[in-house]
Amino acid sequence: xxxxxxxxxxxxxxxxxxxxxxxxxxxxxxxxxxxxxxxxxxxxxxxxxxxxxxxxxxxxxxxxxxxxxxxxxxxxxxxxxxxxxxxxxxxxxxxxxxxxxxxxxxxxxxxxxxxxxxxxxxxxxxxxxxxxxxxxxxxxxxxxxxxxxxxxxxxxxxxxxxxxxxxxxxxxxxxxxxxxxxxxxxxxxxxxxxxxxxxxxxxxxxxxxxxxxxxxxxxxxxxxxxxxxxxxxxxxxxxxxxxxxxxxxxxxxxxxxxxxxxxxxxxxxxxxxxxxxxxxxxxxxxxxxxxxxxxxxxxxxxxxxxxxxxxxxxxxxxxxxxxxxxxxxxxxxxxxxxxxxxxxxxxxxxxxxxxxxxxxxxxxxxxxxxxxxxxxxxxxxxxxxxxxxxxxxxxxxxxxxxxxxxxxxxxxxxxxxxxxxxxxxxxxxxxxxxxxxxxxxxxxxxxxxxxxxxxxxxxxxxxxxxxxxxxxxxxxxxxxxxxxxxxxxxxxxxxxxxxxxxxxxxxxxxxxxxxxxxxxxxxxxxxxxxxxxxxxxxxx
Numbered sequence: 240x241x242x243x244x245x246x247x248x249x250x251x252x253x254x255x256x257x258x259x260x261x262x263x264x265x266x267x268x269x270x271x272x273x274x275x276x277x278x279x280x281x282x283x284x285x286x287x288x289x290x291x292x293x294x295x296x297x298x299x300x301x302x303x304x305x306x307x308x309x310x311x312x313x314x315x316x317x318x319x320x321x322x323x324x325x326x327x328x329x330x331x332x333x334x335x336x337x338x339x340x341x342x343x344x345x346x347x348x349x350x351x352x353x354x355x356x357x358x359x360x361x362x363x364x365x366x367x368x369x370x371x372x373x374x375x376x377x378x379x380x381x382x383x384x385x386x387x388x389x390x391x392x393x394x395x396x397x398x399x400x401x402x403x404x405x406x407x408x409x410x411x412x413x414x415x416x417x418x419x420x421x422x423x424x425x426x427x428x429x430x431x432x433x434x435x436x437x438x439x440x441x442x443x444x445x446x447x448x449x450x451x452x453x454x455x456x457x458x459x460x461x462x463x464x465x466x467x468x469x470x471x472x473x474x475x476x477x478x479x480x481x482x483x484x485x486x487x488x489x490x491x492x493x494x495x496x497x498x499x500x501x502x503x504x505x506x507x508x509x510x511x512x513x514x515x516x517x518x519x520x521x522x523x524x525x526x527x528x529x530x531x532x533x534x535x536x537x538x539x540x541x542x543x544x545x546x547x548x549x550x551x552x553x554x555x556x557x558x559x560x561x562x563x564x565x566x567x568x569x570x571x572x573x574x575x576x577x578x579x580x581x582x583x584x585x586x587x588x589x590x591x592x593x594x595x596x597x598x599x600x601x602x603x604x605x606x607x608x609x610x611x612x613x614x615x616x617x618x619x620x621x622x623x624x625x626x627x628x629x630x631x632x633x634x635x636x637x638x639x640x641x642x643x644x645x646x647x648x649x650x651x652x653x654x655x656x657x658x659x660x661x662x663x664x665x666x667x668x669x670x671x672x673x674x675x676x677x678x679x680x681x682x683x684x685x686x687x688x689x690x691x692x693x694x695x696x697x698x699x700x701x702x703x704x705x706x707x708x709x710x711x712x713x714x715x716x717x718x719x720x721x722x723x724x725x726x727x728x729x730x731x732x733x734x735x736x737x738x739x740x741x742x743x744x745x746x747x748x749x750x751x752x753x754x755x756x757x758x759x760x761x762x763x764x765x766x767x768x769x770x771x772x773x774x775x776x777x778x779x
Contacts, residue, residue, distance in 0.1 A: 282352055284308040286359045295365035296339050298728060301328050303336040304348065304359060312352045320362055321346020322713040339364070342712045345734035345765060361766065366732025367778040368719060370764060371754065374431040379770030383760035385449050385463070387742045387772070390426060392457040392481060396434050397744070399758065399772070400424050400448035400461060423448040424461065424483060429746060429756070431774065438483030441469040450522040452530070457481040460510070460530050462519035471506070472552075474513020474540065476532065476565075486510060490544045505549045511541045512569035514559075523591040525619075529572065530565045533589040533599060537581075539563055539571045561586050561606075562599070564621065576621035579607050590642040590649060592671060595619025598627075600637035600651055613637045613655065616673065628673040630659035641743075643694035647671050650700060652692035665689045666702055680724040682710040693743045695753060698722040699730070699777070703740040715765075717757075719777060730777065734765040753777045 285307050296302050309316055313330040318337050321344055325337040335350070339362075348359030382403030390396040401423055423444045426434040446465030453459055459479040461468075468477045468485045478486040488509040494502045516537030523531040539559045546553035557571055560581025564572040584603030591597050597617045599606075606615045609623060612632030616624040633655035642649045649669045651658075658667045659675060665688045666681035679700060681689075689704035702718045709718055709726050717740070719730040738761035746754045758772040 282308065282312065282355055284312075284350070284352065284355075284357055286348075286350075286357060289358075289360045291360065293360055293362050295363040297365045298339050298341045298343065300339045301336055302339060302362060303329075303334050305333055306335045306350065306357075306359070307333050309335055309350070309352070315352055317351045319349040319351070321364075322349070342728055344712075344714050344732055346713065361734075363734075363765075364732040366729040368730055368733055369776055369778075370767060370769075371748075371774040371776050374774035379431070379772060380425075382771070383739070383741065384758035384771050385447070385741050386451055387744050387756055387758045388451050388453060389744060391453055393426070393434065393436050395429050396426050396436065397429065397756070398424065398426055398438075398451055398453075398459070400451045400463075401771075402447040403771070423463075423465075424451070424479075426483075429774075431772065439480075441484070442467070444468050444477075449518065449520055452522045452524045454524065454528050458486060459483075460522055460524075462514075462522045462532060462534075464518050468508070471508055473508050474515060475519055475536070476510070476512055476514055476530075477508055478510035492544050493546070493548045495548055502549050505544070507542070507544070510569050512565050512571070513540045513554075514538070514563060515540060520586060521589050523589075523597070525564075525591075525595065528567055531591065531597060532563050532565065533561065533586060533597070535561065535586055536563070539565075541569055541571075562597070562617070562621075572621075574621070576617065582606050582611075587637060587653075588639045590640050592642060593644060594671070596624060596671075598640060598642075598649065600640045600653070602636035613653070614640075614651070614673075626672070629669075633658050633663075638690045639692060641693040643696065645696050646694055646698060648676060648694055650692045650694050652689040652702065652704070654688045665704070666692050666700070668694070668700065678723050679720075681720075682724055682726070684709055691740045691743075693745075695745055695755075695777075697753060700724070701743060701755065703736065707735075717764075736764050737762045738771075748776060752779050 309330055310332040318325045318327060323340045323343045325340055328336040328338055343364055345364045347361045350357040380403040382401055384399050384401040386400050388398040390398050424438060426436060426438050428434050444465040445467040447463045448461050449463035451459055451461045458481055461479060462476045464475060471485055480486050486509040487506050489504055489506050491503060492505045496502055514532055514536040517535035519532050519534040519536060521533045537560055538556050540554045540556040543553045543555060560579055562576050564575035566572060582603035583605045585601050586599055587601035589597060589599045600614045604612055614629050614632050614637060616627040618624050634657045635655040637651050637653035640649055640651045652666050655663060655665060657663055664681045668676035668679040670676060684706035685708050687706035689702045691703040693701045700720045704716055706716055707713060714731050715733050715735045717736050718726055720726055739759045740757055741759035744756040746756060748754050755775040757775060761769055761771050763769060764773050
């Protein structure tokens with residue numbers, strides 16, 4: 240089928256002459272010594288009005304820009320759009336027209352004449368993936384979001400946890416600004432505004448919340464490197480009521496000062512459990528609503544209040560490394576993964592499968608003294624799954640793992656180049672039993688590595704990393720790939736993300752298209768500020 244080409248004319252006025260270097264009024268800033276006499280532009284070629292918006296173009300379209308001084312260099316000139324070489328359609332003394340390549344993402348124009356480079360305006364590339372303009376994030380979160388949890392009790396809402404402190408804009412009225420202390424937890428709507436079912440405001444977590452899970456009674460467990468929640472002492476782990484307040488209990492304690500009878504009682508966290516010596520990365524709930532915590536901690540403790548005062552606590556400590564299962568009463572399950580020595584390196588991420596099997600990844604080569612290269616699985620009873628078919632595992636660090644319960648598949652991303660003895664360029668799709676999904680092959684990224692991947696319900700694989708190219712085509716650092724690893728043009732048209740992706744949640748638009756809620760420490764996407772969270776529509 241032949242694409243009908245449309246002409247997009249952008250009139251960019253150009254001028255040729257001398258450029259005087261006054262910092263207060265010059266349009267061009269030159270650093271260092273000017274190699275061209277009296278500041279005259281090399282070869283007399285000029286782009287101007289570089290910030291003027293250009294309509295979105297599609298592969299095969301003809302784009303015309305105003306650029307003076309190029310006609311005489313027509314046979315020597317090369318024009319690139321986002322580093323992809325373009326076919327020149329027409330060159331005059333004042334304009335250049337070119338054909339948009341078949342494989343290209345949003346980016347800037349670059350003209351090369353002899354050894355001189357001239358940078359032109361940005362050309363947005365139209366496609367099936369775009370930011371949802373209705374997702375309201377003006378001034379959003381002022382710190383990174385570590386996890387976005389779908390709120391079962393309030394459909395159409397998320398619970399966002401992280402290290403931010405203020406959700407600046409309420410969102411109900413663009414002019415309604417208010418500084419609200421959040422302490423790292425906030426309920427927002429799927430439109431990106433503060434929910435009208437807010438969580439209880441308070442000091443919140445003094446530190447960072449890494450993970451959150453929601454019980455059947457809509458209470459929450461939260462974990463991360465924090466020692467207080469709403470001014471009450473907790474040990475990196477807490478249970479919250481459905482409204483976001485700390486689940487507390489009034490207990491009797493020893494009183495060593497009879498002149499202060501109110502010191503005979505204390506209000507404490509009702510979930511009497513702490514995990515110490517390192518950071519909790521992830522939390523999971525079992526069918527019985529026990530908590531499984533995964534991370535780099537080294538011991539569990541709880542407080543014996545019968546032997547404690549309000550200021551001095553008597554703790555019972557038990558060594559437990561990396562993985563712990565804790566009952567609803569806060570007691571450590573000694574029958575789950577007992578007497579473990581843990582990993583000989585760091586844990587990065589984990590997933591809990593419907594079978595109760597726990598899959599853990601990171602940068603280690605053994606678990607409980609048994610060889611396991613960067614990935615292992617525990618059975619529901621905490622024993623090491625000897626039948627998990629990962630073979631020799633990964634030859635280098637695995638950063639992330641994601642499980643899709645509809646597809647019954649996992650995807651891992653990291654710095655590895657082989658997995659189970661097979662070439663793997665940092666992304667592998669796995670079956671539940673650990674076998675490689677041979678259909679998916681991640682392409683080349685010029686030795687730049689992915690650090691996060693997720694599986695969409697339609698089997699597309701979303702990959703984020705520090706790469707700039709995929710299979711020798713300049714792309715965004717957020718790829719949306721087919722189930723075989725192909726990067727189709729119309730799903731990879733956007734510009735890059737500036738920041739780091741920590742969490743991706745999938746939804747569906749009113750029109751029935753998939754959408755992705757992407758959060759983390761994110762400054763901008765496709766040149767637009769997003770304040771650590773944005774919504775991406777992936778049109779079918």
